[in-house]
Every structure is written in C-alpha cells, then in structure tokens.
Amino acid sequence: MASQSVLELRQVSKAFATHRAVADVSLEIPPGAFFSLLGPSGCGKTTILRMIAGFETPTSGEIWLNGECINALPPYQRNVNTVFQGYALFPHLTVQGNVEFGLKHKKRSGDINRVNDVLKQVRLEGKSSRRPSELSGGERQRVALARAIVLQPDVLLLDEPLSALDPQLRKQVRGELRDLQRRLGVTFLFVTHDQEEALSMSDQIAVMNAGSLEQVGTPREIYAQPRSRFVADFLGAMNWIDGIGVRPEAVSITSQGRNASVTNVSYLGSFCRIEMKLETGEVIAALAPPGTSYTTGQAVCFTWNREDEIHL
C-alpha cells in the first residue's frame, strides 16, 4: 500500500468490559491535513484518539504511523502529541517549564530557541514565567498547544480542545487554530462533537456514530451528500418530506407549491427560521430573510429545487 497517509487505522476495534467502544474503524489521514473526528459523545472518537496516543490498546486492528505499526509502542515512544480536553498542564511548572517538559526527553540542539519560537507563535512570549493557575482559559489552551507542537509531532491529537472555552472565545480560537495548522503544516487530528467546528476548520471529516464510521469526506461532501440518515441529521438541520431530505435553507416560501400553515417564527438576526406544518402533520423548517413577516397560523406554500434533494 502506498504510504501517502501519515496515520492509518486498519480495522481497529476496542471493546471494554461492558461495551464495544470502537467497531472496525479504518481511516487514512493524509500528511498536513486538518482532519476531524466528529460525532456525538460516546461515539468512540475519544477512544480512537487515546488508542493513537497509546493510552488504550486496540482489541484488534493495527495503527500505522509513518509506515510503522505502533500498536506495541508505549505513549512515550510515539511521535504523536496530545492537546488534552482539560489541557492537563503541570501546575507546578511555569509556562516555560510546561513547554520545555517534553524537550528534556529528546535532547535536540537549539531547543531553547524553539521554545521561544513556539511561545511567540501562540502569543505567549510575555507569560513564560507564569504558572497555569495565573492564566486565562484561552492562554491555558495555547500553552497546551505550544507544549505539544514544540516536539514537532507527526500528528497532533486534539481532544475537544475548545470545549473548555466560553462560546465567544471559541469562535475566535477556531480561526487561530486553523491558521496555526496551516503555518506549521503539522497534521491535526481534531476530535469534536460540534459540527460547526468541524465544518469550519477541517480539510476532511470522519463522522462517527456508535463506534462505527458513518462517512469520510470534505465538509462540503458530507454536508451536501450525506450517505446516511445519521450524517444528514447530525450535520445541520434536515427536513424529511416523503423520504426525501431537504435542508431548511433550500426550502423557499412561495406563492405556489405544497400547502402548509406557519406554526412558529424565530427571528435570529441575520435570518428568520420558519416552521410549517403540512396537512399530513409533518413539520418543515425553512430559512427566510430577516425582513420577512410571517405570523403563526398563516397559510403558505413552499417549494424547493430538485438538485437540493438528498435521496438516501
């Protein structure tokens, strides 16, 4: 097999005493990619990350890193690094001490310069002598990032790194993280349950459900051409009319088409979300410009373009 992927999972499964967390997952992650594992909590995405890092052993299957099977390697011998969900910064060390921690086991030259470099990259150069307890949430996240990227891993594993941040900051950090990944060219494997995060940042997304892979593709592919009902519903909203999927933004309210009555209007600033009920009882959502003024109970018609239909 050609080794154009930096990281490869071959039919990896993981069974715990009570349940099967990961079932027969095969994945190929190309070098330099921003690759997301997306799925609801408990879908097995964190278990996959932990198997790659070496904290869990696959029950079956193989994990290949740079053309080498790493199943038997302990975490400290794998050239992957993790940004933990709670960051797991060492509280007794300064920012500098945290970032230097891993370098002491590598004994490479020019390390101190690299620490300063990396601290600059994540905009922490003035805070190198602070303790983690003296930092804000965003700063801690950047220390966790710096501590990992300073080791120049083959793959950087990120376990819901934004979930501990407040929502305002989260959106800003998305862009920063994406920029950093592009600048460094390091392969990112990003675990998240937030579909917006995955869509906005990733080159490729693998959607998981109940331990299995549902679909792998670019954000556009998995949003526009979902291959399963789960993927269609999990990424964004989906209307189901006579077994056909139509996204709310593809539904337009017109003078002709299917008859329905408005049941709910939510004004959301940049657009309005209209909920309508068909005679059959099905509820359809549509997005309309913010200026539109529909009222509950109003009789309307709606339609959509055939090319926006999703057939499963």
Add this chain to the structure above:
Amino acid sequence: MKLRNAFLAPTAILMAVTMLAPLAIILVYSFLTRGAYGGVEPPSTIENYTRLWDPVYATIIIRSLWIAAVATALCLILGFPLALFIARSGARKNMYLGLVILPFWTSFLIRTYAWMFILRDTGIVNSILQSLGVIREPLPLLYNSGAVILGLVYGFLPFMVLPLYATLERLDPSLLEAAADLGARPWDTLMRVILPLCAPGIRAGAILTFVPCLGTYLTSDLLGGSKTVLIGNLVQNQFTASRDWPFGAALSLALMAIAIGLLFSVRRRGEELL
C-alpha cells in the same frame, strides 16, 4: 457567650490545664537548681542550658536527630510505593487503608514488646536461623540502633502513608498521561510530576514521622537497651534515677525547640515552593 465559644470552652480549658500550665512549670523548673532528693530549689540559674553543650549530652541529641532522620527517610522510601499502590487500587482503597491503620487497634507498648520477642537471642528469628543451621550463635538483633530504627519505622509508617495517600489520591491522572504523551518514561514521570506534586504530602508525612521519632522514649527504652540512649530516655532519667528535675526540664524544652525549629524551616520552604 456565643454558642461557638461555649462548645470551644471545654477544649480550651483542657488545653490550658494539661498543656500550658505544665509547660509553664517546666519552663520555671528549667531555670532553678536541683534539690538533693529531686524537686527544685532556688537560686535561679542558666546552668541547665549550658550543660546541653556538654559533649555527653550533645552526642545524645545528635544521635536522636540522626535516628529520627533515618527512620523518617525509611518511612518515606517504604511508604511512598505503598501509598501510590493504595491510591491506584480503586474500589479496594478503603480495605487497604484499613489494613494500614489496623495495628492501632492494639497498644503500641504491646506491639513493641512483640518486637522484643521476635528479635531477642532466643526469639523467633534467631531460633529459626539456628534450627536451620544458618548460624550457630544468635545474632545480636536486639538492643542496638538498628532495632530502634526498625521499631520506629514499624510504629510510624502509617503516619507517613496516610498524608502521602491523601495527595496521591487527588493527583489528576491526566497529568500522568500528559507526561507520557510528552515522552516521559515512568521513572521520569515519577521524578518530574508525581514527586513535585506530592511535596505537601511528603512534608506532612515527614513532620508527622520525624517529630514523634525524635522524642521517642518507649521504643528506644525497650529495643535500644543501655547503648542507644536518646533524648527521651535522657529526660526520663533526669526525673527518676538522676533526680535532676531542672536539667530534665531544660532538655524537654530543648527537644521542643528543635522540633518547632525544624517544623518552621520545612514549612517556610514549602510555602515558597507552592
């Protein structure tokens, strides 16, 4: 009177009568002259304190410090793996902690006597070794510093294990994963993450072990014999055979001063560390 004070009053009175008052008496005694048959007499003097520098007594003080330090170090070396094991043993934690505390259910005196039966010339160890033909003459296991240290480590190990356990149990396991993730082997993780983060527990355990070891009287009396006299035995001797109460009082206060001094030096360094 506030309710809080009402509840505190019995303890406060008890402490005043049984701690502060005797302490004050000892302080006064330490500056008086010995009576012919025990007790104290005027005039006041500081001679009881200057005698502490006499090589005979200084040697005993230094020996006491040394034995307490060795016993504390051994407790730490033995107690740390045990505490780590207990902290990592999940549902069995409470059972293991119970086993650590179990010896407290019998008297310390009886347990120390038991060591005499184990270690003496006709004791279990020597008789087994003799019957196996390993040795012909009994080994001198009892009545030396080694026996005292053994008795101290045995007696005070739980005081080291419990505070160590308390800090190890609170240690965030994701920090250990982070260390391994960053390339640290288990030994590096121990030295660079676990030990520094357990410093408060190590300090607490060291204080709880060292202070009673320094003032020990029973263990050295029963297991040390006449050769291993420690401060505690010296103090006891002044109030009994030697009938020199003022010097005994001065020795007691010196012991307290050493213990408090060490305690503060450890604590101050600790606060800078944290």
